[in-house]
Amino acid sequence: MTSSTAGAASSGRRPTQAERSARSRSALLEAAARGLSRYGYANLVLEQVAREAGYTRGALYHQFKDKEELALAVIEWVDETWRREVGGLADQQPDPVAALLALARGHAVFCRRDVARVVMALRLEFSGQDHPVGGEVERISETGVKRCTRLINAGRRDGSIPPGPPARAVALACMGALEGAVIALAGQAPHDELLAARAVAGVLGLDSPPAA
Amino acid sequence: MTSSTAGAASSGRRPTQAERSARSRSALLEAAARGLSRYGYANLVLEQVAREAGYTRGALYHQFKDKEELALAVIEWVDETWRREVGGLADQQPDPVAALLALARGHAVFCRRDVARVVMALRLEFSGQDHPVGGEVERISETGVKRCTRLINAGRRDGSIPPGPPARAVALACMGALEGAVIALAGQAPHDELLAARAVAGVLGLDSPPAA
């Protein structure tokens, strides 16, 4: 009965305290993500987060140093998930245009979860300040823009993307339009995918992409 | 010398108290708009608003009942300006597609001022709540979407816009992509106009619009 030392994730009758801790952390993280997406950072009330996860603020302050660290953990978690689910999708495309469109569609699907608006909400809330949370959001957004910029430059070299404004400006508009459209649609499947792809295609200066 | 009863807006030596009041109100309103755009509602500190306008909180609470009424006044002011500068531009276009593209370009130009993000910031902050401020923002956003929907339907009837997802979904994506792109570009003239127009054209399913 005490063989719950390792590997007994959901089968072991007695959960080890490491598992308990991880479960608590996950639950709190998910609740915080939902809360941040809905209310933003300033309006996020930690007691509500803890209650929604089935705990009290005591548990929260045991897992995270303070509100800021909680938010940073949420951001990192969302970013990791995004890179896995969306970034990977774009990486295995043959040409730049296909990668950009896959990125758009993947992001739309990714944002069907309520976690969608975390990044944009926090970016808006902290833009201009030099708050650590804002800085982190800015950082991961910047990597996205950079990736987009590289794809645009590649597409322009091989002729699949027409010339136009500086690649960085186009990339900024791309990501912005994508996020804006997806948030406005609020996960209205299945149109979100098509419309997201159309938005980025339009910004890139391409003609209407295939509806499939 | 006491002929400052009426019409002596900026010429009268002694400003009447109605003028003084109006000036104060304008200054406070403008500062509040900048603040809301930068920090959102919750993070907006009224003392900072008043100080930035050259007053104290006393003046602010003399002009506005409370924080909420101040925010509502800002929203109304921004909305009126938008309808005048952007809505009018779209109204005098001959066909629906031209109107939608004019709307995109006009919005981009409109958002070169820092007031740009007020609406989107507040909409994100209050989405899901039933706060009066959020309701008002929702209301004016809805009228924009409705206008866009009508234009899309008209364009589809006359064949200038291809069929696709429900007009309302397309309209939502249109406005979202437009706002997102413009915010991301942060007033980078002159590319913002072109890229905004491209974004909406893409969402509508049109081919690349003229670069002019």
Place this chain on the structure above:
DNA sequence: TACCATACATACGTGCATGTACGTATCTGC
């Protein structure tokens, strides 16, 4: 000039959310 209303500044009270200190229960190594 005397009086009142208005515009604005200052001072105070209050609520709410964060962070911390402390208490309690459950798990692990000996």
Place this chain on the structure above:
DNA sequence: GCAGATACGTACATGCACGTATGTATGGTA
């Protein structure tokens, strides 16, 4: 089983920003 650590709950203290009450000066009016 027992001592230590770990997970979590409870209670308290602090700060910050809002809203209000009060004071003061300036403009309008008789």
